[in-house]
Amino acid sequence: NRQVILRDYFIGPVKDSNFEIRTTTLRLELQEGSQDVIVKNLYLSPDPYMRNRMKGNHNSYIPPFVPGKPLNGFGVSKVVLSNNPDFNEGDYVTSWTGWEDYSVIPGGKGLKAVDPVTVPLSYYVGCLGMPGFTAYVGLFEVLKPKKGEIIYISAASGAVGQLVGQLAKLAGLYVVGSAGSQQKVDLLIKTMGYDAAFNYKEESDFSAALKKYCPQGIDLCFENVGGKMLEAVLDNMKTYGRIAICGMVSQYDKDETAGASNLSRILTSRLTVQGFLQSDYLHLQPQFIEKMVTYLKERKIVYVEDLDEGLESAVGAFIKLLKGGNVGKQIVRVAIN
Numbered sequence: 001n002r003q004v005i006l007r008d009y010f011i012g013p014v015k016d017s018n019f020e021i022r023t024t025t026l027r028l029e030l031q032e033g034s035q036d037v038i039v040k041n042l043y044l045s046p047d048p049y050m051r052n053r054m055k056g057n058h059n060s061y062i063p064p065f066v067p068g069k070p071l072n073g074f075g076v077s078k079v080v081l082s083n084n085p086d087f088n089e090g091d092y093v094t095s096w097t098g099w100e101d102y103s104v105i106p107g108g109k110g111l112k113a114v115d116p117v118t119v120p121l122s123y124y125v126g127c128l129g130m131p132g133f134t135a136y137v138g139l140f141e142v143l144k145p146k147k148g149e150i151i152y153i154s155a156a157s158g159a160v161g162q163l164v165g166q167l168a169k170l171a172g173l174y175v176v177g178s179a180g181s182q183q184k185v186d187l188l189i190k191t192m193g194y195d196a197a198f199n200y201k202e203e204s205d206f207s208a209a210l211k212k213y214c215p216q217g218i219d220l221c222f223e224n225v226g227g228k229m230l231e232a233v234l235d236n237m238k239t240y241g242r243i244a245i246c247g248m249v250s251q252y253d254k255d256e257t258a259g260a261s262n263l264s265r266i267l268t269s270r271l272t273v274q275g276f277l278q279s280d281y282l283h284l285q286p287q288f289i290e291k292m293v294t295y296l297k298e299r300k301i302v303y304v305e306d307l308d309e310g311l312e313s314a315v316g317a318f319i320k321l322l323k324g325g326n327v328g329k330q331i332v333r334v335a336i337n
C-alpha cells in the first residue's frame, strides 16, 4: 500500500521534499466484530485548505496533519471489504480518506454511497462535493444575492470560483472574475458565461483593474485570495456591499494569515464582511445536491476538471494547485476502478 507522508511541518512554498511516498503492507482482512470497511481509493482531492494543515497550527478549525502519517482528505473510493451492513463490496463511496492506495475506514464512519452512473465519479469531490457546496452556501447563504447586483470573484476559474460565477449568472447577477492566466480568463468568459474577467498577473494595480471592470463598484465579493487582492476589493466596494471571505489562498504559505492594511474601508463603506466554513451548513446538502444535479443534467452548469494520474503525482498536483497551474478543479486519479 503506497502512502503519501508529510515529513514535517513547514512555512513557505510547498516542495516535493516536504513529502515522501512510503510503501507499507496492508492485509486485506477485517477485524472480527468491527464494522470496519476497506476501500480502494480512486480519486483524491488536493484542496488549498490542506496547506494550513501542514503548518502545525493547532488554533485552526481543523487539526494539523501528523508528520510521519499519510495525508488525508476528501476522496472517492470503491469498497473492497466490508463488515458494515450499510456497505457492500463494489459500492462506490465518498469519504475522508488517506492519500494512499487502500484505506481502512474504522466503523465505516463518514462513508457515503454515491451513484456512479448519473455523473462522473470525480464530481463527488468537485461540483457535487465540498467545493461545490462551498460555492452554493457562500453565495446563497452568506452573500444572499439580489438580481442585478454586481459580484466579483477572485480565483474565479478554480474548483469553487467557477461554480460561484455560474450560479450567480443563473441568479441574474453581473459577474466579474479574475484568474492567473489568459487561458483561465478565456474559460471564464467563453465557457462559464462570466460578463467580464481579467488576468490579475497582467495588472500592476489590482484596484485600477477592478475599477475598469466594475466601474460602478462591487455589490458582492466572493473572496478566495486575500492579501493585496482583498485590499483592492475593499477600495472598490459600493456602500453597504457584502463580502464573503471564503479563503485567502495567497497567504497560506505564510506563518500567520496577514490582513488587509485598509480595513477602515469596512467602516467608511459600511460593509458587511463574513467569513464562513461550508461545514457549518451541512443541513443544506440535500437541497444543494438536488439543485446541482439538475443544473448539470440540464447543462446549465459546466464543470471543468484538471486530472493528474497516479498516486505518485499527488504531491505534484498539490504544488501545482497552490501555484495556480491547475485549470479547473484539481483531482488525482489513483486507480480507474
Ligand code: NDP
Pocket: 047, 048, 049, 130, 131, 134, 155, 156, 157, 158, 159, 160, 161, 178, 179, 180, 181, 184, 224, 225, 245, 246, 247, 248, 249, 250, 251, 276, 277, 278, 279, 321, 322, 323, 324, 325, 326, 328, 329, 330
Ligand atoms: P482553486 O481550484 O481555485 O485553486 C487555487 C487557486 O488559487 C489557484 O489555481 C490559483 O489560481 C489561485 N492562487 C494561488 N495562489 C494565489 C495567489 N498568491 N494570488 C492569487 N491567486 C492565487 O481552489 P479551490 O477552488 O478549491 O479553493 C478556492 C478558495 O476557497 C481557497 O482560498 C480555499 O481555501 C477556499 N475554500 C474555502 C472553503 C470554506 O469552507 N470556507 C471550502 C473550500 C475552499 P489563479 O491562476 O487564478 O491564480
